[in-house]
Amino acid sequence: MESKHDLSLDKSHRVLSPRIAYVVTTVDEDGRVNAGVFSNLTSVSTDPERLVLGVxxxxxxxxxxxxxxxxxVxxxxxxxxxxxxxCGDKYAGNPIPQGIDELQVAGLTEIPSTKVRPPRIAECPAHLECAVVxxxxxxxxxxxxxxxxxxxYSEGAFDAELMPNVLQTQPLFEIGRGMFTYPKHGIEIDREKAREHVDSWLKKHNVEMPAALKQYGKFSKE
Ligand SMILES: Cc1cc2nc3c(=O)[nH]c(=O)nc-3n(C[C@H](O)[C@H](O)[C@H](O)COP(=O)(O)O)c2cc1C
Incomplete structure (x- = not known):
């Protein structure tokens, strides 16, 4: 079997690379805008729609x-x-003092959000407005x-079935230390072939399919 190397624990999060570098906008209690970059961010619930952010x-x-x-987001x-x-100024080693809007320094354009006070960034193709739980x-x-x-989202960022057009919008993923990447190719699964494979494996091993499991087919079609 292929041998594995131990990765030092303080670098273990790098196993999760690459991750999207989202720009998070906030305002302080006086309404001053701030921006930071965050890859510790993911969806954790779809009903209700919720995400987590690590800061x-x-x-x-x-x-x-x-x-x-x-x-x-x-x-x-x-x-x-x-x-x-x-906008990732402190991590990047080019710190911008508190109270100065990183978006202005970076030359990004603020547009109002629809439900919350922090602004959206016009140049970004998609946005999530969030309220803390x-x-x-x-x-x-x-x-x-x-x-x-x-x-x-901006025109063209999602298709008619609300699938994200990531090969067009090319979201930015951080690898580490100022190195980034972006999606260039899509891989489409042959879902029918996968289903046939599982069905024939279960049959060969005499595994019964419980009726309650049949409902789960819907998720990959939504
Ligand atoms: C690609 C990238 C990803 C980052 N991800 C995170 C993160 O997930 N969590 C975090 O606390 N800081 C993260 N940072 C660092 C902050 O964005 C950075 O230090 C920023 O200056 C914080 O801004 P603020 O003090 O205005 O909030 C990241 C920086 C970059 C460039």
Whole structure:
């Protein structure tokens, strides 16, 4: 069998690379806009629609979220890589003082959101407006659980069946240390072939299909 190398634990999160580098906008209690870049972000519930965000405790983003309980997730395209890097200012080693709007420094355009105070970023093809459910201390980061209260996208970012056109919008994924990548190819599964494979494997091994499991076929078709 192929041998495996142990990865040092302080670098273990790099196994999860690449991850989308989302730009999160917030406002402080005086309404001043702030932007930061976050890859610790994922959907965790679809009914209700909820996501989690992991934020390092010293960042302005978590202070603003604690104050105003709102944020906006903006999904950048690969052509915004240099501007995204500027919004990740402290991590990138080009810190921008508190109270200065990173979007202005980076040359990104703010447009109002529909349900929350932090703005959307016009150049980003998709946005989630979020309202905080709870914030938990989980180590050197805080974990924020939020309801998605509005979602929007630019023309062409989704197709008629609301599938994301990622080969066109090319979301930006961070590999690490200022290296990014983006999707260039799609892989379409032959779903019928996969189903036949499972059916024939179960038959060969005399496994009965419980009726309750049949409902799960719907998810990959929605
Ligand atoms: C690609 C990328 C991904 C990042 N992901 C995270 C993250 O998931 N969590 C985090 O706390 N900081 C993350 N950072 C660092 C923050 O974006 C950065 O330090 C930023 O300056 C924080 O801004 P703020 O102090 O205005 O909130 C990331 C930075 C980059 C460039």
């Amino acid at each position: 390092y405790k010293p960042w302005d983003t978590i202070r603003n979220i604690e104050q105003t309980k709102e944020f906006v 903006n999904v950048p395209s690969k052509n915004l890589a240099d501007k995204v890097w500027i 709870w914030i938990k201390d989980v180590g050197d980061h805080c974990l924020v659980l939020a309801d998605i209260v509005a979602a929007s």
